[in-house]
Amino acid sequence: xxxxxxxxxxIVDDGGNRNLNAYQIMHQSRLLVEQxxxxxxxxxxxxxxxxxxxxxxxxMAKAGEGILFSRTxxxxxxxxxxxxxxxxxxxxVREPSGDGYDEWTCRNxxxxxxxxxxxxxxxxxxxxxxxxWITRAYSFSVQSSLExxxxxxxxxxxxxxxxxxxxxxxxxxxxxxxxWTTSRGGGGVYYE
Amino acid sequence: MRMRxxxxxxxxxxxxxxxxxxxxxxxRLTDWGRQRERRFNRQPVKEKWDVRINVAxxxxxxxxxxxxxxxxxxxxxxxxxxxxxxxDMMSRLYSDYYGPxxxxxxxxxxxxxxxxNWFSASLDFAAASFWRSRYSAVNDSQVGxxxxxxxxxxxxxxxxxxxxxxxxxxxxxxxxxxLYGGFDTLNYRVMDSDGVHFVNNSFRACAQxxxxxxxxxxxxxxxxxxxxxxxxxxxxxGIGYKF
Numbered sequence: 276x277x278x279x280x281x282x283x284x285x286i287v288d289d290g291g292n293r294n295l296n297a298y299q300i301m302h303q304s305r306l307l308v309e310q311x312x313x314x315x316x317x318x319x320x321x322x323x324x325x326x327x328x329x330x331x332x333x334x335m336a337k338a339g340e341g342i343l344f345s346r347t348x349x350x351x352x353x354x355x356x357x358x359x360x361x362x363x364x365x366x367x368v369r370e371p372s373g374d375g376y377d378e379w380t381c382r383n384x385x386x387x388x389x390x391x392x393x394x395x396x397x398x399x400x401x402x403x404x405x406x407x408w409i410t411r412a413y414s415f416s417v418q419s420s421l422e423x424x425x426x427x428x429x430x431x432x433x434x435x436x437x438x439x440x441x442x443x444x445x446x447x448x449x450x451x452x453x454x455w456t457t458s459r460g461g462g463g464v465y466y467e
Numbered sequence: 468m469r470m471r472x473x474x475x476x477x478x479x480x481x482x483x484x485x486x487x488x489x490x491x492x493x494x495r496l497t498d499w500g501r502q503r504e505r506r507f508n509r510q511p512v513k514e515k516w517d518v519r520i521n522v523a524x525x526x527x528x529x530x531x532x533x534x535x536x537x538x539x540x541x542x543x544x545x546x547x548x549x550x551x552x553x554x555d556m557m558s559r560l561y562s563d564y565y566g567p568x569x570x571x572x573x574x575x576x577x578x579x580x581x582x583x584n585w586f587s588a589s590l591d592f593a594a595a596s597f598w599r600s601r602y603s604a605v606n607d608s609q610v611g612x613x614x615x616x617x618x619x620x621x622x623x624x625x626x627x628x629x630x631x632x633x634x635x636x637x638x639x640x641x642x643x644x645x646l647y648g649g650f651d652t653l654n655y656r657v658m659d660s661d662g663v664h665f666v667n668n669s670f671r672a673c674a675q676x677x678x679x680x681x682x683x684x685x686x687x688x689x690x691x692x693x694x695x696x697x698x699x700x701x702x703x704x705g706i707g708y709k710f
Contacts, residue, residue, distance in 0.1 A: 286567045287570050289567055291564065295604050394561065395557065433560075
C-alpha cells in the first residue's frame with residue numbers, strides 16, 4: 276500500500292483516452308452527415324437559386340467534392356459522391372414551391388468513410404430525411420435556412436475484419452437541432 | 468626644556484597607541500566580548516567550494532513537454548499548420564492512448580564557488596526521467612510504453628542574503644540549456660517547396676529562479692529552496708559538503 280501510494284505521488288499527468296469519448300463520436304458522425312447529405316442538398320439548391328439548369332441528364336453540382344447528380348425522373352435524382360473523405364449515395368426528391376423555397380427529401384442514404392487498415396465508418400438512414408425552410412426571427416433580422424429532419428445511424432469499425440461495430444452513434448435531426456446518443460454514453464441536444 | 472616636551476609628547480602618544488590597540492583584546496577577554504564574537508562571527512572565507520546533491524519534486528515544465536510537446540501535433544505546410552481532421556477521423560478516434568505519466572523528480576548535482584561573502588557562482592547538472600504505458604483504444608490492452616529523460620545544465624548566480632557559520636539565506640537565478648531526450652512530442656514535420664523537413668525541438672534554453680533558500684550546517688550542510696522555472700516549480704532540497 277505504501278509502495279502504491281509512493282507510485283501515485285510520482286504521477287505528473289493522469290493520462291487516459293482523451294480522443295475516444297461520446298462527444299468525439301457524435302462530432303465525427305455529424306461530419307459524415309455534413310460531407311454527404313447536407314452538402315448535396317445545399318449544392319443543388321444553390322444551383323436553382325442561381326438559375327442554373329438542373330434538368331440535365333447528369334451534372335456535377337460540386338466538382339471539387341466529387342458529387343454527381345443523375346436525373347432519374349422529374350424532380351428526382353440519384354446522387355453519388357466520392358472524394359478523399361467519403362463515398363456516398365442517396366436518392367433526392369424535390370418538392371417545388373412557388374416561392375422559390377423548395378423542399379427536399381433524401382432516401383436510401385448510405386455513406387462510407389474508409390481509412391484502410393485504420394478502419395471505417397458507415398452511415399445510413401433507415402427512413403427519409405426531409406429538408407425544409409425554417410425561418411428564425413432575431414432582434415434585427417429574419418433568417419431562413421434549409422434544415423433537415425430525420426434520423427441517421429453511424430457505426431464505427433476500427434477492425435476491418437469485425438462483423439459488428441465497436442461504437443455507434445444515433446443522430447436525430449429535428450429542424451436542424453440534433454438529439455444524439457452514442458455507445459459511449461453521453462447524449463443530449465446539439466444546436467446548429 | 469625642549470627635550471622634556473618631546474619626551475612628554477612621545478609618552479602621551481605611546482600611551483594612546485597602547486590603549487587603542489589593546490581595546491579589542493580587552494573586549495575579547497571579557498565574557499560579553501566573547502558572546503558578541505560568537506553571535507556575529509562570519510563564515511570563514513577559506514571554505515570557498517561546495518558540492519551538492521539536489522532533488523526537486525516537481526519538474527512540471529518537462530512533464531508538460533513530455534506529454535503535450537509544444538502544444539500542437541499538426542504538420543506544417545509552408546508557413547501554416549495543417550490539421551486535416553476530415554480524412555483521418557478513425558485514426559484520431561482510435562489512436563493509442565497513454566496511461567499516467569510518472570517521474571521521480573529532478574535529481575542532480577551542483578557545485579558552488581564563493582566569490583565573496585555575498586555572491587557565489589553555481590553550476591547544476593540535473594536529470595528528470597518520465598515514463599508511461601501505451602494502450603490500444605480498440606480493446607484497452609497495453610501495447611507498449613514510452614519514456615524520456617530531460618538533461619539540464621544550469622549555471623546560476625547565487626546571492627547570500629545572510630551568511631553565518633551555521634545558517635545561510637540566499638536567492639539565485641540561472642540561465643542554461645536542457646536536452647529533452649526521447650521526447651517524441653517535440654518533433655514534427657515541415658513540408659515546403661523543397662520537400663519534407665524534420666524539425667527537432669529537443670535542445671532548448673532553460674531558466675530557473677529561486678527567491679529564497681536556506682542552508683544549514685557547516686562543512687556538511689542541508690539546504691532547501693523554493694523557486695520556479697524550467698527545472699522545477701515548488702521546492703528543491705538536498706545535502707552538500709563544503710571544502
